[in-house]
Amino acid sequence: MIFLENEGITNPKLNLALEEYALRNFSADSDYLLFYINEPSIIIGRNQNTLEEVNQNYVEENNIHVVRRVSGGGAVYHDFGNLNFSFITNHDVKSLNNFKKFTAPVIKVLKSLGLDAELKGRNDIEVDEKKISGTAQFSTGKRMVSHGTLLLDTDLGEVVNALNVKMSKIQSKGHKSVRSRVANISEYLKTPLKIEEFRSLLLEGLYDESEPFETYHLTPEEWKAVHQLKEEKYDTWEWNYGRSPKFNIQRTRRFPIGEIDLRIFVEKGTIKDFKIFGDFFGKEPVETLEKIVEGTRYEKSDITNLLKDISLNEYFGDISKDDFIELIYGEDEIE
Known part of the structure; x- marks a missing residue:
């Protein structure tokens, strides 16, 4: 494992560019670990509709960055009280969507700090049924990144202020508010920790999981390429x-794998535009599936025939074909 030093950068666009650059360009002979802390920002999942996820007026008035990441999942709020971690490894079918594998060493460190932390739901680390971390993954087919947040001392009020949280998500969690089910790690610590101290403790704990880490500093040429990607x-x-x-048709439903939100523009009985949004995790880009569907007659039999040989699990995770077809061509209101 090689630890990538991000040199204290807090610009989320540059940190995400660094992460993607390392994913796509660094040697496959080694695994990499990256930590970064971002200025106040909303990080949007790869498949989400940004304009519907953020409180645009609020983020503009408060100079909050809005940046899309390469991985799926939902929108999250970052600030100086949140530590982000990324594991960059070779692609492995057994590791894709295996959040337990990549969160295990992090949970071990949290337990050493006195937290009764455990992985819950699809991809959350929780303490006392409150979320303190969310994780996501992305694969190029050859390499993959498994990354997550650790809420040490985040301004949780800003999570609600900056994000437009959908009722379907609130209802699926069985809580009346998102704020009530999110917590800071600091609330469970006997001794207060600054974010830099927490970062050091986490790194030391992860060292214990493997051979001593090598720390790598990017060359000027590599930083130039990272800035260019940004x-x-x-x-x-x-x-x-x-x-x-x-669009003139919208279909939305929350499944165990996450929410899928379809925007369909039908003209003269034919699907002219087909867009897929949501907080699901999938290996293949949904843009590929969108292009397959576009140009098809908006008839259930045509759509069923079109998708008969398509593996939807590659795009969304474990979802039945019948459920997806019903979502495309179901009742008018599926909210």
Whole structure:
């Protein structure tokens, strides 16, 4: 395992560019660990509709960054009280969506600090049924990143202020508010820790899980490439806010694998535009599936025939084909 030093950068666009650059370019002969702390920001899941996830007026008035990441899952709020971790490893079918494997060493460190932490639901680390960490994954097919947040001392009020939390998500969690089911790690510590101290303790604990880490500092040439990726991708409106479609049909349903939100534009009986949003995790980009569906007649038999040889699990995780077809062509209101 090699520890990547991010040199104290707190710009979320640059940190996400660093993470992706390392994922796509660093040697497959080694695994990498990256820590970073971001300025106040909302990090959007790869498949989400940004304009519907954020309180746009609030984020603009408070200079909160809005950045899309490469992995699926839901939108999360970052600030200086939140520590982010990333494990970059070779792609492994057994490891994809295996959040237990990658959270186990983190949970072990949290337990050493006195927290009764455990992995719950799809991808959350919880203490006393309150979420203190969320995780997500992304695979290129050759390499994969498993990353997550650790809420040490985040301003939880800003989570509600900056995000538009959908009722379907609140109802699925069985709670009246998101604030009530999120907590800071600091609430469970006997001795207060600064974020830098917490980072050091976590790193020391992870050292114990393997051979001593090598610390790697990027070269000037590598940093130049990271900055270029930031400018060409993470700085752009197209990446962070794009994909807002023209539609005349909306279908939304929450499944065990997450919410799927379809926006369909039908003209003269044919699907002209088909967009998929949600907080699900999948290996293949949903844009591929969107292109397959576009141009098809908006008839259940046509859609069923079109999807008969398509593996939907590659895009969404464990979902039945019948459920997805029903979502496309079901009742008018599925909220």
